[in-house]
Amino acid sequence: MSDKANEITCRDTTWLVSDARERELTPEEKRDLAHHIESCELCQGASKQFDVLFRQLKEFLGQPGRTS
């Protein structure tokens, strides 16, 4: 890949996934995150687990209307 310097690690993606619940990620962060997950099977798996966690947490806490 051409821009190695901009590539983030799996560890970095976990920070972005957490930060995204506190603030809107910057366009660069969103791009890096999407780019990394697209090419990383491990992160696709972790990302699906976080999706289930956040979706069920919302139900557990009685917030069916919450968007994220």
Add this chain to the structure above:
Amino acid sequence: MDSTSDRDLSDEIASLRPILFRLALLQLRDKHAAEDATQDALVAALEGQAKFHERASLKTWLLSILRFKIVDQLRKKKRIGPPIDPHVLEQELDLAPFEQLFDETGCWATPKDAWSDPHETTERNEFFRVLEACLTKLPTNTSRVFLMREWLELTTDEVCDEVGVKPGNLRVMLYRARMQLRFCLDENWMRET
């Protein structure tokens, strides 16, 4: 509504007390404060049951009343729950346990299997039981700040102010909470079949 269904609803409200209390306890980490908040919420619910519409589930409605009661207390600047101990805080900021999940290049060390995503009530309740156990295992302050954000939906500034932590430390605590919950569920929840 006739008196029989009023009574049925009152019974149903009362039957959800344990769920309310356990969540209040997770949030407040103080038994007396959790009992008070639960009692306030139940009294408000029983008084206002005419306002309950079937469009939302009873549990959702009660949790929103409880949430409102706790947020209201916080906003009135009545500090609820024990103050944070700086030494305890330092332990709760330790990221070492999570570093082992990654290799030296920052890559996940092991594959992440797909979880069963519960849709049916029975399976969902089972998931909630595991989730609650995982939340209970979080360090005290970590679960308090995590639920302040995810349940009470306080702003990060409000959480920092209430608990007395710096924004950078709050970010680490919330990261740890999410990482630990994912890890705990991965250990204890079913794989997709």
